[in-house]
Amino acid sequence: MSQEKHKIQFSFLGRIYLFEIFRGLTITLRHLLRNLTHRKQMPTIEYPDERREFSPRFRGRHRLKKRDDGTVKCVACHLCATVCPAQCITIEATEHPDPEIEKMPERYEIDILRCIFCGLCVEACPVEALEMTGEYELSDFTRQSLIYDKKYLLDPPSNLPEKKES
Numbered sequence: 001m002s003q004e005k006h007k008i009q010f011s012f013l014g015r016i017y018l019f020e021i022f023r024g025l026t027i028t029l030r031h032l033l034r035n036l037t038h039r040k041q042m043p044t045i046e047y048p049d050e051r052r053e054f055s056p057r058f059r060g061r062h063r064l065k066k067r068d069d070g071t072v073k074c075v076a077c078h079l080c081a082t083v084c085p086a087q088c089i090t091i092e093a094t095e096h097p098d099p100e101i102e103k104m105p106e107r108y109e110i111d112i113l114r115c116i117f118c119g120l121c122v123e124a125c126p127v128e129a130l131e132m133t134g135e136y137e138l139s140d141f142t143r144q145s146l147i148y149d150k151k152y153l154l155d156p157p158s159n160l161p162e163k164k165e166s
């Protein structure tokens with residue numbers, strides 16, 4: 001049998017196809033080499049050792065603010081719960097010990113599994129008692145632990161530097 005019979009024959013279209021594959025591989029190789037030699041310019045980061053700095057406008061986990069005496073600033077007006085499109089805020093009001101302040105929340109809960117991080121609750125608050133922090137590590141093991149209560153919202157754990165004021 002002659003050697004001519006074992007030769008692989010490519011049609012014109014087949015030859016173009018192979019050419020495109022090699023062209024694609026060349027581009028991939030070029031990017032690989034460039035990334036290896038310019039590691040600092042690579043868009044990926046070594047999370048969680050490295051963390052991105054987010055915009056001051058980033059809307060992460062909520063926090064209830066405190067007064068100077070350490071008590072909750074919220075006056076339980078229910079505006080945040082009313083405006084919330086996801087209906088994930090639950091408030092039960094009680095009388096404030098200070099007669100100058102009408103009410104305070106006995107119970108204040110945000111179901112973060114339902115929250116869409118729109119920030120409307122923060123905008124609606126007339127006393128700026130609620131804010132959204134830069135915290136985005138919100139995973140947990142149970143559904144119940146993702147319903148943040150008043151105690152948690154007043155002193156949430158933080159893995160990030162404080163959000164800068166804009």
Ligand code: SF4
Nearest residue numbers: 084115116118119121
């Ligand atoms: S950020 Fe939006 S969805 Fe989440 S609690 Fe506030 S108003 Fe509701």
Ligand code: SF4
Nearest residue numbers: 074075077078080125
């Ligand atoms: S709008 Fe502000 S003051 Fe009113 S219940 Fe919500 S957090 Fe409290």
